[in-house]
Amino acid sequence: MLRQSHFVPPVPMIIATETGLFDRAGVHVTSTDTRGSDAQFEQLAAGEQDLAVTxxxxxxxxxxxxxxxxxxxxxxxxxxxxxxxxxxISHLEDLTDRTFAVDALDNGFALAARRILADSAVTVRFEEVGGVRERMQALVAGDVDATLLGPPFDTIAQQHGLHRLASINELLPGYPGQVLVTREDILSSRRDELQRYVRVLEQAVELARRLTDEEGIALLAGTGLPDSAATALWNERPRTLRIDVSGLIIVAGVRRDLQLLPEDQGDLSGLFDASFASEPKQAS
Known part of the structure; x- marks a missing residue:
């Protein structure tokens, strides 16, 4: 059995679960909502989780x-x-000297926020709060002035009258979505099990390709997601599970601009294993 942590279940995993793909393949995965990226690392390091979507x-x-x-x-x-x-707050400049909640200041999507604010010469007070649920709760409670939120927590924030200022994709085009990560020793010792898992996720990606938007959104909404969250997740679902190297280069560039790219991190290929995911199928 594989153990996985994530902020929100990825769309291929939802589809594979709801359509019985895991059961038919005999693949068993237990999933846990994470408290934040630091918790994900600690659980991976301690052997309490095998995988993380991050x-x-x-x-x-x-x-x-x-x-x-x-x-x-x-x-x-x-x-x-x-x-x-x-x-x-209606403009980025209005965030000057306000509090901005992040998961962890020096890694993750917080760096995208830091790059966006730096481009606009806006200085904020960063506060490490935790995962997306905790950040949403802090924003709703008025404990912080801004944060990054994704589905379904963005919908909850809007229901509480909070302001959606802009999307990461609008402000930083090409910034990649989350990836499935594991330890190198697990790659060696449990490669066949991991490959079976990724293969089922790819079957879910292919199944999604054959669904209409209405059918896909309805499938996600049937799990209890608000319609707006189901729509956003469906629109950003992967068309392939292959690593987007161009997106990784953008991530490295953000780190370089913030002077946070390690000097010895010249070879980005060491951050991923391209042997698991297949080339995407052509649309018919």
Missing amino acids: AFDNLFAWNRRGIRLRAIAQTERTTPLALFTQPD
């Missing part, structure tokens, strides 16, 4: 903390994160 950027930081990890699949085409603020 921001690609996290590998830059995690691989310098004592264990080696690699991405084996990309579970989002891009990230549907958006910048949410208190209602009185």
